[in-house]
Amino acid sequence: MQQIFEGTARLASAASRSLPKALVCVAAACAVLAGCASAGDVTAADKQGTFVVSASATGGRLAWARAHKRAVSEATDYCESRGMQTSLGMEHTEGIEALQQQASVIRFECHPKT
Template identity: 60%
Template sequence: MLNKLRDWARVALAALATGGALAGCASSTHVVATDKPGTYTVAASATGGRMAWARAHGEALNEARDYCERLGMQSSVKEESVSGVAMLTTHASSLNFECHPKF
């Protein structure tokens, strides 16, 4: 019994150390226009593991960037709100952004 417990603890620690099985993926919503002309919003979330907030933040930034690039422009973040801090919970990022001409 003690050996099985040790083996389980090793697997769990290895997963935490590498961000492995507990890391999860990030997903995002579609970009939508807000009620303010020229301003858009996108939200992303990631579940559990180390740095879930960073994966959610990165996913939201990527969606904003990709959206503006399809228009031949670059993104500019106006406001970001984040939620979730505890490990193994859903972390989220919501961005309001604008698209501006590239210089």
Template identity: 55%
Template sequence: MSSQGLDSVAEARKTVRLLEAACVAQAESTERKRAALLARMRAVAAVALACASVVGCASSTDVVASGKPGTYTVAASATGGRMAWARAHELAMNEARDYCERRGMQSSVSTETVSGVSVMTEHESSVSFECHPRF
């Protein structure tokens, strides 16, 4: 092979090595960016999970007729934090109000029983109510 041909091959190999090095550097840069993004996404997920555990969950039972005619009962419970009792109370009251409003009436709470006052325990509210016509 002539010296000019060998120079061209050597130059082509040098160009290929430079391109390979550039690709490797770009891949490493992309990998660092992905790792940083993944770390940020994990941090956001951890914060969201922490907030959700502090806020907690709340649920209610169906409204049921009690032994006294025209009187109904609904119970609600909530967990997660000091204000769980307030969420349980609010949910029970809203269920009672909504039940009567669907019948074109308004609710009148006769008794409420609450339980659970310690942090991070289940708090419950049971409401007995009646539905009365709107005036």
């Protein structure tokens, strides 16, 4: 009976030492699946006063939303840095599968603040 108790105690001790490692691995996997969005530089479009910015994201069903949010944020930052406000135009999206890279390309203009 003593052997069974010692074996169980060693097993419980090993499990308690590996639990923090397992939790770190689970957290890292969740972070990878959540993904981040990255954006390219704002560039001038073919029409004067119109600009284009693109952003992409991977990982999960909400990747398109993260790409869209990042592109809108880049456009807003671009206009605000010039003391203007953003006027969003057309948006083009790419990627439809959940684990595929999702992209958002937004055309926008900067207008004086009212």
